[in-house]
Amino acid sequence: MLVALAGGVGAARFLRGLVRVVPPEDVTVIVNTADDEVFHGLYVCPDLDTVTYTLAGAEHPEQGWGLAGETFVTMDALDRYGQDTWFRLGDRDLGTHIYRTERLAEGATVSEVAAEIARAWGVVPRLLPMTDDRVATRVTVSRDDGRREVLKMQEWFVRERANPVVAAVDFDGIETARPAPGVLAALEAAETVLICPSNPVISIGPILAVPGVREVLRRRRDRVVGVSPIIAGAPVKGPADRLMGPLGMEVSCVGVARAYAEFCGTLVIDSGDEQRAREVEAAGVHAVVADTLMTDARVAAALARHTLDAVA
Ligand code: GDP
Numbered sequence: 001m002l003v004a005l006a007g008g009v010g011a012a013r014f015l016r017g018l019v020r021v022v023p024p025e026d027v028t029v030i031v032n033t034a035d036d037e038v039f040h041g042l043y044v045c046p047d048l049d050t051v052t053y054t055l056a057g058a059e060h061p062e063q064g065w066g067l068a069g070e071t072f073v074t075m076d077a078l079d080r081y082g083q084d085t086w087f088r089l090g091d092r093d094l095g096t097h098i099y100r101t102e103r104l105a106e107g108a109t110v111s112e113v114a115a116e117i118a119r120a121w122g123v124v125p126r127l128l129p130m131t132d133d134r135v136a137t138r139v140t141v142s143r144d145d146g147r148r149e150v151l152k153m154q155e156w157f158v159r160e161r162a163n164p165v166v167a168a169v170d171f172d173g174i175e176t177a178r179p180a181p182g183v184l185a186a187l188e189a190a191e192t193v194l195i196c197p198s199n200p201v202i203s204i205g206p207i208l209a210v211p212g213v214r215e216v217l218r219r220r221r222d223r224v225v226g227v228s229p230i231i232a233g234a235p236v237k238g239p240a241d242r243l244m245g246p247l248g249m250e251v252s253c254v255g256v257a258r259a260y261a262e263f264c265g266t267l268v269i270d271s272g273d274e275q276r277a278r279e280v281e282a283a284g285v286h287a288v289v290a291d292t293l294m295t296d297a298r299v300a301a302a303l304a305r306h307t308l309d310a311v312a
């Protein structure tokens, strides 16, 4: 059994490759839920949905969120009532959020609903939220006049386009969050634990902060292999640089290696970063070089193969 730690789009791209090179039923994915938020009374789990839709082959190809061929008639209707619609939810995507909200109101857990949604989309790998408890990423920003303000992750990232300078990141509720059923057991039993090329601060960070997770990984460090989401000193997509930099992490595969060194024995870095392999090794992490820019599912599959071979 393989276990992967996953955020949203970077993880989803990698997982789409992984299920081409190993039996999908052997894969368990532990997904970040600290981006979850309520919009229009609906409970939205962006990373779970991105992973589900991508593994189902139904994702929007460019956006990195939502479904292919989506329409936004409902958002337009909400505009009429003066509702905030900066967080775009497509009409078909809304079906998922309505279903999830209804099931949670009936008393189902986030795990149970995630499994039901995955099954309905024909997704074979087991998708586990990191926790069934409410955890929420909060970004403290410093405004131009020096004032500090705490924003919800989506307010900072989507509404304010990741522009406000980051002073701190916190995961509200993390101290009392319990790992979702099966999470620690899967990490214990895994032949290999893969850290997907996801945002180290707000996608992988919350999963590591769930009580118990970091401890298991530390013990199993030799079986943990990551893929750097940073290529040539920049994220492929998204705001990782605007989080890593201000929080004191170098925005490079070396910065990722230093952040993961404690619990990750091997890191796959991009061919373009080969000259930095020695610094990764100096951080105590075995460096493996491969093409990590996942332009299509074939490249992603080759990357997954290299990643598994790195710890074979
Ligand atoms: P989000 O929640 O949708 O932002 O998802 P993730 O945290 O999983 O993904 C964002 C991260 O994925 C960013 O740091 C990107 O640099 C990384 N990423 C996206 N596409 C690729 C790719 O093709 N290769 C690599 N190595 N990283 C990628």
Ligand code: CA
Pocket (backbone or CB within 6 Å): 007, 008, 035, 046, 047, 203
């Ligand atoms: Ca996310």
